[in-house]
Amino acid sequence: MLKQIRAATMLPAQDLERAKGFYRDKLGLTPTQQRDPMGGMLYELSGGTGFAVFLSSGKPSGTHTQMALEVPDLDAAVKDLRARGLKFEEYDSPGLKTVDGIAEIAGTKVAWFKDSEGNLIAIGLPVPVAATQSA
Numbered sequence: 129m130l131k132q133i134r135a136a137t138m139l140p141a142q143d144l145e146r147a148k149g150f151y152r153d154k155l156g157l158t159p160t161q162q163r164d165p166m167g168g169m170l171y172e173l174s175g176g177t178g179f180a181v182f183l184s185s186g187k188p189s190g191t192h193t194q195m196a197l198e199v200p201d202l203d204a205a206v207k208d209l210r211a212r213g214l215k216f217e218e219y220d221s222p223g224l225k226t227v228d229g230i231a232e233i234a235g236t237k238v239a240w241f242k243d244s245e246g247n248l249i250a251i252g253l254p255v256p257v258a259a260t261q262s263a
Contacts, residue, residue: 139247140182143244147169149244159181160178196250197252199253202239203237217248237253
């Protein structure tokens with residue numbers, strides 16, 4: 129049953145206008161829906177995916193990935209986002225080391241940044257979809 133559904137991310141924001149400005153200015157995204165000032169914003173992405181930003185008094189920890197975005201060319205995406213003023217996180221721990229903001233993990237590349245609200249967002253190469261096995 130659950131294999132036939134889509135997933136979407138919900139990101140908390142303490143200041144919706146600040147968050148809207150971040151997603152517009154740094155990521156080049158415009159909300160496809162905006163509910164009343166207290167309701168938040170919906171961003172629709174490719175493949176029927178998307179995420180919402182909602183008003184919350186809570187603060188994200190920023191210690192774990194809250195949303196992951198897939199791009200076909202990570203190096204080009206990181207270069208473009210840096211040109212927009214985005215700062216990428218640097219990590220140096222057992223099993224995770226970034227070089228110039230990019231880590232290589234299990235044959236793929238990933239980078240992380242925080243949005244204006246402290247949400248930790250990953251950006252990386254597409255995750256291969258496992259082949260369907262016959263029963």
